[in-house]
Amino acid sequence: MRLVKDLVFIIAGTLMYALALTLLAIPNNLADGGLTGISVIVHYAFGWSPGIVNFILAAIIILIGYRVLPRRSVMLTVITSPLISLFLYLTEGLGESLGDPLVSAIFAGLFIGIGTGLIFRTGSSMGGTSVIARMLHHNLDWDLTRTNFVLDIIVVAAGLFIIGPLNTMYTIISLFVGKKATDLIIEGLDTRKAVSVISSRAPAITDEVVQHMDTSATVFEGYGGYLKEHSDMAYIIISKYQIMRLKRLINSVDDRAFVVIHDVRDVFGGSFSWPAKKS
Template identity: 80%
Template sequence: MGKLLKDITFITIGSLLYALALTFLVIPNNLADGGLAGASVILHYAFGWSPGIVNFTLASIVLLIGYRVLPKRNILLTVLTAPLISFFIYITESSVEPLGDPLVSAIFAGFFSGVGTGLIFRTGSSMGGTSVIARMLHHNLDWDLTRTNFTLDACVVLSGLFIIGPLNTMYTIILLFIGKKSTDVVMEGLDSRKAVSVISARAPEITDVVMQQMNTSATVFKGYGGYLKEEADMSYIIISKYQLLKLKRIINSVDDKAFVVIHDVRDVFGGSFSWSKKS
């Protein structure tokens, strides 16, 4: 029950942030957006139709198509999210004075809409538009959710090129880029992780020093060098990006000839890494 209440709170806040970014920053400054909301805005410019009503209509059609292939929980949450976004757009879509600087409007619209989208995605819901299509592709083909959604949004924006003009279209692409980065931050956090692979004859010793000095764990694998045809140990270590410099110093102090590969890690949970973070 507590998890459901938290999800509903995130969805409500996220929907409100997204809708306000649209009605206070996007529409008054003749910008566009991606997804069905962006299509609704373009139709608003072209025919004067209410973006809130159009968004609700289009989202309902997409949900009717996508409900068979998406997880039941995702559909239930999206049934809540899509009407909320449409409702918040509808009650705030009356004329608002433009800021006078479309670029600044695009930057802040991207930030607020990205934060709202991230809050919605964190619950497992979607926004009832191209995000439903992105969710279907992610669920069935394991395509990256955020990048797929960004590509679909870009296609929607480019379709409005002759309505809002090339300059505002470029501003809108900036909006989408900032929105994607904001969504990534909300979903993954600011404290990104690094996976470090250390190939060294002294890998067990490096592992022991890392465990003692950095309060984290490491795993040692047995390997075989394809070039030298010799056995080689490899340490695999997960750390936060802020610990990377200290780890490099430790590795160099134990074996300055070690071969080190550093990878970005999208998410880490469970195991001794999570334990060490809490302790």
């Protein structure tokens, strides 16, 4: 069942990615990052088919990277990369210039980002610089999206003399929009917040949280490095929409509590996903 879902995501993601290039980017003389960006730049320079060039280059990179990537990721990438090349080949020449490179760049980046996010969610990659990014993520724990973004910028900079400075800057805008769209697809719209509350009344605060906010909280025993006093800490995971309510609740229990709030990338398991049980 999971494999079927992954295949649906891969097909939808690769089709959206390819259409964004052939209908929006290429007709408006915009490039892209990664291996497809190299293929598009080669297309501008020599007129070669970006689908065929992408297929050849992706095959070479996959052969280099398959040893260090997880077996499942290699299997999915072997499916993903030819699909991108196939959809690029089938839709070449279908698009026409919109006459506004900026609008084209924004929407090309949006759809490329959504397609990339769908592909990344399955654990696959697009068989180009994303394979390199995934290798660095797998071995060095580098951030997948940011690493891919930097590699994309390097590719775009290399195409400066082919598409010109103005279209290069439009392409960078497209990459930035694409990165944000990819983050939204991977992380979701409802981001979580982790709240650390250092207070002598931390147990009372967690009781209020459990009772009034239908979520759980954890209390840790702590020791202050400055005052050399024992002080408990409550650790709470909530959605961003509950922040103001939690602040008011904490203040009502202990208006001198020290509170730290930061974003968390992912939350699963435990009692966060359903209301806490009340006694």
